[in-house]
Amino acid sequence: MIKQGDTLPNATLNQLTPDGMATHSTHELFANKKAILFAVPGAFTPTCSEAHLPGFVVLADQLKAKGVDLICCIAVNDAFVMDxxxxxxNASEIMMLADGDASFTKAIGLEMDTDKFGGIRSQRYAMVLDNGTVTxxxxxxxxxxxxSKAETILSTL
Known part of the structure; x- marks a missing residue:
């Protein structure tokens, strides 16, 4: 399992953009940036939709004022669902990333099997990255x- 001080493994994540499907390498995406990456078990699920994502939407400006260049939400969903x-x-300040096959989630060891609503999903977490290294x-x-709340992450910056 990934831990503080580790560098993210290189993986491919997808994002639906106005120009079509974008594929991002985690090494390139987080290079030379201070970033927040937070994961939810599933898009449109109760806690994720009522509290987790909205917290980062509301506090995006405050997080960026603390030097954060990029705020990303990731889930084991497809890019169409994430978009x-x-x-x-209204998450225009948040990069919505899809880990459709859970390969990134498995590579960092934060997968969980939730046969109740979808099989392999991500555990709920938030991490701060500095140039791809977990701080x-x-x-x-x-x-x-x-x-993993936005308020908790803001207090660590």
């Missing part, structure tokens, strides 16, 4: 929502 969810949440990693315990 629609971002639109529904903060807050992983939620099952069923909890506290350490």
């Amino acid at each position: 629609a969810w971002g639109d529904a949440q 903060t990693l807050n992983i939620e315990k099952s069923g909890e929502f506290d350490v």
Whole structure:
């Protein structure tokens, strides 16, 4: 499992943009940037839609004022779902990334099997990255929502 001080593995993530499908290498995406990457178990799910993503939308300006260049939300969903969810949440300041086959999530060891609503999904977490290196990693315990909140991450910057 990834931990503080580790460098993200290189992986490919997708994003639907106005120009079509974009494919991002994690090494290129996070190079020379201070970034926040937070993961949700699924787009349009209750806690994710009512609290997790909205918190980062509301605090995006404050996070950027603390030197954050990029705020990314990731889920084991496809890029079309992530784009629609971002639109529904007015998340224009958040890069909505798709890990459709869970390859990135598995590479960092934060997958979970939730046969109740979709099979392999990501655990809920938030990390701060500096040039692709994890400087903060807050992983939620099952069923909890506290350490990965936007407010908690803002307080660590």
